[in-house]
Amino acid sequence: MADKATGNISSSIMSDFSKMTLGGTLSYEPANAGDKWVYLETIADGTSSLLVQAGAQYSERYVRTDGTETETATGDIVRWIAVKNTGTTDGSTATSSGVVLSLEGSAAYNNTDGIFIDSGEIVAFKTAATTLNTLSAISVTVTNGIPASPSSPGDVLLQVAAILDDVSV
Numbered sequence: 558m559a560d561k562a563t564g565n566i567s568s569s570i571m572s573d574f575s576k577m578t579l580g581g582t583l584s585y586e587p588a589n590a591g592d593k594w595v596y597l598e599t600i601a602d603g604t605s606s607l608l609v610q611a612g613a614q615y616s617e618r619y620v621r622t623d624g625t626e627t628e629t630a631t632g633d634i635v636r637w638i639a640v641k642n643t644g645t646t647d648g649s650t651a652t653s654s655g656v657v658l659s660l661e662g663s664a665a666y667n668n669t670d671g672i673f674i675d676s677g678e679i680v681a682f683k684t685a686a687t688t689l690n691t692l693s694a695i696s697v698t699v700t701n702g703i704p705a706s707p708s709s710p711g712d713v714l715l716q717v718a719a720i721l722d723d724v725s726v
Contacts, residue, residue, distance in 0.1 A: 563583070595614075595717070595719050595721055596718045600713065601656050602695075605663045605664040636684070654676060655696070659672075659691075659693045661687075666705070667704065675699060
């Protein structure tokens with residue numbers, strides 16, 4: 558099937574004395590017609606909320622004139638997702654705030670299941686069965702490269718691209 562998602566990453570690790578490199582790919586090829594792309598830009602703030610809301614339009618090659626486009630639902634399953642913290646509040650105003658994603662409900666700066674995305678960074682991952690109603694995001698204050706405070710630092714613009722299993726198909 559076409560429309561495969563692929564991410565690449567490489568990391569320089571260890572001290573300068575014993576530097577090494579790790580690299581690899583993260584790919585997902587849609588399994589059937591129920592696997593669909595969604596792309597959106599969304600703003601995370603200091604209140605935990607769903608990263609992708611129900612009712613977001615799936616990316617389709619053609620837009621219907623009758624307004625019956627396919628939309629996301631809370632039970633849709635995240636198969637592959639990439640999330641970028643743009644480092645801005647609105648596309649142009651810079652921010653140093655980070656974002657924490659939670660795969661199991663409400664996001665917080667100190668989630669034990671949290672995925673932290675610092676300003677300007679991107680993450681890509683696959684999930685086994687995470688649904689849109691459990692994937693949440695919150696903006697966080699960052700100190701020394703880690704989420705450091707439950708206080709609301711304000712808005713963070715995120716770019717989200719994902720392949721979701723549309724459970725209504």
